[in-house]
Amino acid sequence: MLRSVLSDFSLGELLRFLEQGRKSGRLLLRPTEQQQTAASSATSEPEWCLFFSNGKIVAATHSSNPKGLQQLIESRGWLRATSLERLLQVRPLTTPLGIYLKEQGILTSEDLQLLFKQQVLTPLPRLFALKEGWFEFSPSSSLPLMEMTGLRASPLSIALTGLRLLEDWTPLLDKLPLATSTLVSAIEGHPPYRLDPQEWQIWEYVNSNLTLEEIAEHLSVAVLEVQKASFRLMVAGLVEEVPKISQEDSTIIEAVPAPIQPPKLLTQQFLQQFLSFLKDS
Structure with a gap:
């Protein structure tokens, strides 16, 4: 398990680590403000969970809405929650929900693309805007099938797209x-x-x-x-x-001087010879 604060690693660095390392598991991100004001969690930013498989992002959820994908499907009028429950009673879920519903003829490939983009593009710009927070990555082969469309994408590619869609850059100006x-x-x-x-x-x-x-x-x-x-x-x-490094910079750059050798101590023999020389002269 990898756990730290976002001030130690930027979210971009974290996503690059997971993608390039082909990591699988759950990345939990939570603003520090939510920890400090747990009593007012209703008005604070929720914690987000991003799920990865071999370095690719496959789903995104947040704690206050554990049935996000189902609600997205229902909000578009494609399938009611009660109908989904009956389907699952007949045939238990063994594949991502999106693939399951496509096999049932309820969703199309285009529907899955739309759901996946809406699901994973929503949190990333807001997460990049976090000033303080902490993250926890838990390696695991277990993925939330009920929250998965069956699609996956590069997290950095998704981050690029999400930031392009961002309208209010105010929280990111200092970055x-x-x-x-x-x-x-x-x-x-x-x-x-x-x-x-x-x-x-x-x-x-x-x-x-x-x-x-x-x-x-x-x-x-x-x-x-x-x-x-x-x-x-x-x-x-x-x-x-x-x-920027200017080629016309007037800064004086000097070579490091050679170390000064300490003076050698005078030997007793030298002193005797020097005294004899003085007497003779």
């Missing part, structure tokens, strides 16, 4: 890269994820030593838009933020 910073590539070759047009434009300036402010000027867009797109690239582990 954006500085306008005076530059970007360097953190990978070799081309990005493994599908980038949107603006992200591709910024990717072309990676390793150019241009600041985000200068990139914005070249692209004729607002600096904030470049910062947000750069943040998404950082979350996906594609780039890193570094301070």
Whole structure:
């Protein structure tokens, strides 16, 4: 079991670790504020559970709504809870709920795509906005079949999509890269994820030593838009933020001087010879 606070690891780093390590299990994320104000949990942000299989995200739920997928299906008028109960009595669930209902002819492949996106895209932007919180990863082969559509996706790809859909960036402003910073590539070759047009434009300036402010000027867009797109690239582990190093910097850089050898002590023989020399002279 891996447990720590989000200040030790960013959510992007955590998702990269799970994806690249092909981990399976449950990632629990909870804001610190909820622990401190348990009495007012009705108004606080719920804890979220993200489920992984071989590094891919397969479901997302939160503690205050343990039947999230069923409610999504019911809210779209596709199947009532009572009807689902009767189905499960006839044929117990041994596969993800989404696959089960598709086999029954109740849901289509397009329906499952829509449900999966709504299920997993909802929490990620809000989780990236957490200022304080803790996480706990429990490796396990047991997955919540009732909360699974049967689909899976790269968590970093989902994070990119979720952040693109985010309308209010206010909670994330203090996490954006500085306008005076530059970007360097953190990978070799081309990005493994599908980038949107603006992200591709910024990717072309990676390793150019241009600041985000200068990139914005070249692209004729607002600096904030470049910062947000750069943040998404950082979350996906594609780039890193570094301070700009000017080639015209006037800072004087000196070589490290050689260590000074301590003076050798005068021997008794040398002193006697020196005294004899003085007498003779």
